[in-house]
Amino acid sequence: MTGTVPKVAPRTVVVTGSTSGIGLGIARAFAAEGAHVITNGFGPSDAIEATRRELDTLGSGTVLYHGADMTKPAEIDDLIGTAVRSFGTVDVLVNNAGIQHVAKIEEFPPEKWDQLIAILLSSAFHTMRHTIPLMKKSGKGRIINVASAHGLVASPFKSAYVAAKHGIMGLTKTAALELAEFGITVNAICPGYVMTPLVEKQIPDQAREKGISEAEVKDQIMLRLQATKEFVAIEEVAATAIYLASDAARSVTGTHISIDGGWTAQ
Ligand code: NAD
Numbered sequence: 131m132t133g134t135v136p137k138v139a140p141r142t143v144v145v146t147g148s149t150s151g152i153g154l155g156i157a158r159a160f161a162a163e164g165a166h167v168i169t170n171g172f173g174p175s176d177a178i179e180a181t182r183r184e185l186d187t188l189g190s191g192t193v194l195y196h197g198a199d200m201t202k203p204a205e206i207d208d209l210i211g212t213a214v215r216s217f218g219t220v221d222v223l224v225n226n227a228g229i230q231h232v233a234k235i236e237e238f239p240p241e242k243w244d245q246l247i248a249i250l251l252s253s254a255f256h257t258m259r260h261t262i263p264l265m266k267k268s269g270k271g272r273i274i275n276v277a278s279a280h281g282l283v284a285s286p287f288k289s290a291y292v293a294a295k296h297g298i299m300g301l302t303k304t305a306a307l308e309l310a311e312f313g314i315t316v317n318a319i320c321p322g323y324v325m326t327p328l329v330e331k332q333i334p335d336q337a338r339e340k341g342i343s344e345a346e347v348k349d350q351i352m353l354r355l356q357a358t359k360e361f362v363a364i365e366e367v368a369a370t371a372i373y374l375a376s377d378a379a380r381s382v383t384g385t386h387i388s389i390d391g392g393w394t395a396q
Contacts, residue, residue, distance in 0.1 A: 140164050140165050140166050140190065140191040141160075141165045141166070141191075141221040141222055141375075142165065142166045142167075142168070142213055142216075142217040142218070142219055142220050142221050142222070143157075143160040143165045143166065143167045143168070143220075143221065143222040143223075143224065143375075144167075144168045144170070144209065144210065144213050144220050144222070144223050144224065144257070144261070145157045145160070145167065145168070145169060145170065145224040145226055146170050146171070146198075146200055146209075146224065146225055146226050146227040146253065146257065147170060147171045147200070147226045147227025147228055147249075148167075148169040148170055148171055148224075148226065149169065149170070149171030149172060149173040149177075149178050149181065149195075150171060150173065150326065150327050151324070151326030151327055151328060151364065152226060152276060152321070152324060152326060152364055152367050152368075153169075153170075153171060153224070153226040153227065153276070154169075154181065154364075155364035155365060155367060155368040156224055156226060156276075156367065156368045156371045157169050157185060157193070158185055158188065158368065159365075159368035159369065159371065159372050160222070160371075160372070160375075161185040161186070161188045161189050161191060161193050162188040162189050163189060163372065164189035164190040164191050165189065165191045165221075165222070166191040166192050166193070166194075166216070166217045167185065167191060167192075167193045167194070168193075168194050168195070168196055168209065168212065168213050168216070169181070169182060169185065169193060169194070169195045169196070170195070170196050170197065170198055170200075170209060170227070171197075171227060172197070172199075178195055179195070182194070182195045192216075192217075194212070194216060196208070196209045196212050200227045200248065200249045200253035201245060201248040201249055201253070203252075203256045206253060206256040206257055206260070207256070207260060209257070210257060210260040210261055210264075211260075214264065219264045219265075219267070219268055220261045220264050220265070220271070221265075221268070221270070221271060221272065222271070222272045222273075222274070222375045223257055223258065223261045223271070223272070223273045223274070224274045224275075224276065224371060225253065225254035225257055225258075225273070225274070225275045225276065225298070226276040227249050227250075227253060228249060228250050228276070228328060229245070229246060229249055229250075229328065230246075230288070230291055230328055230331070230332055231245075231246060231290060231291070232287045232288060232332055232335045232336055232339060233287060233339070234287060234339075235289050238289060238290065242290065243289075243290045246290035246291055246294055247290060247293070247294050247297075250290075250291065250294035250295065250297075250298065251294040251297045251298055251301070254275055254298055254301060255301065258273060258301075258305060261273070262305075262309065262314070265309070265312065265313075265314045266309075266312050266314070269312065269313045270313040270314065271309075271312075271313065271314040271315075272314070272315055272374060272375040272379075273302075273305060273309075273314065273315070273316040273317075274316075274317055274318075274319060274371050274374050274375065275298050275301070275302050275316070275317070275318045275319070276318075276319050276321070276367070276371075277295050277298050277299055277302070277318040277319065277320050277386060278291075278295045278320055278321060279320050279321065279322045279388065279390040279393050279394050280292045280295045280296075281295035281296055281298060281299040281318060281320050281386070282296075282299070282320060282386075282388070282394050283393075283394055287336075287339055298318065299318055299386065302316050302317060302318045302384065302386070303316075303384045303385075306383040306384030306385075307384060309383075310383055310384070313380075315374070315379065315380065315382060315383035316383055316384065317374050317379075317382060317383060317384070317385055317386060317387065318385075318386040318387075319367060319370050319371065319374070319386065319387055319389065320386045320387065320388045320389065320390060320394070321362050321366075321367050321388075321389045321390060322355075322356045322361075322362050322388075322389065322390030322391050322393045323352045323353065323356055323361050323362065324361060324362045324363070324364055324367060325361040326364065329352070329361075332347075333347050333348065336351055355393045355396060356390065356391040356392065356393050357391055357392030357393065357395065357396070358391035358392060359391075360391060362389050362390065362391060366389050367389055370387050370389060374387070
């Protein structure tokens with residue numbers, strides 16, 4: 131072989147809520163591609179460090195962990211600041227952190243409402259307001275919001291989640307329009323049911339709420355509208371994030387990609 135291979139600096143990727151589930155899958159995929167990755171989220175510190183080390187060995191980039199609580203704007207500020215101090219900028223921002231709470235509206239605890247809106251919606255505003263100036267400066271960037279089929283359609287007993295996910299769809303479109311001429315794309319991914327700890331935790335709650343068995347929650351509620359009758363794999367969501375961050379997706383902005391086994395086709 132002749133010639134020189136151009137040296138491309140690794141991209142810096144921030145993935146909120148990446149100690150588990152979909153976020154971990156996305157962080158893993160970017161780490162394997164050779165990106166510098168900042169992971170984030172909660173969990174036992176030894177497990178978080180073991181995961182960070184495992185991800186760090188996957189590619190040529192460095193994987194760090196930051197424990198910012200997505201309900202706390204000052205900690206979100208420090209998360210993005212840490213990415214800049216460590217790697218110079220943020221090239222890809224993945225807003226993924228999430229929790230769920232299932233209850234009738236009249237029984238929904240107001241503090242749970244506030245917590246869900248803060249984690250699922252307001253945290254993305256805070257990560258974006260810090261990251262956008264960095265991306266504008268470098269003339270490129272990718273913002274990927276992990277929304278949900280619940281960003282497009284509703285289900286009963288999930289008022290805060292559905293409201294926040296519909297909200298992030300609006301934030302995605304607005305940011306895409308503001309940033310379209312700066313080489314920055316903003317998109318949402320809308321998964322159907324993916325078997326992660328977030329979903330596992332809902333099963334007993336839904337069973338109690340509806341007075342049915344946990345197996346019936348899976349078959350009659352979760353997979354009822356998922357036409358494939360199968361849970362979506364974490365790797366499918368991660369591969370979509372990798373695509374949205376690629377050059378091939380440079381004209382894809384202000385939209386969403388559904389990975390929901392046909393749920394929202396109905
Ligand atoms: P998960 O419970 O496996 O992971 C959630 C992550 O968010 C964890 O790392 C957790 O520590 C982190 N987190 C929670 N509260 C946080 C906080 N205050 N600050 C920082 N991090 C926090 O859940 P998941 O299923 O992987 O969900 C990830 C995202 O995907 C969420 O936004 C969720 O709404 C969305 N989603 C999930 C499904 C599904 O079926 N699992 C479907 C559609 C969309």
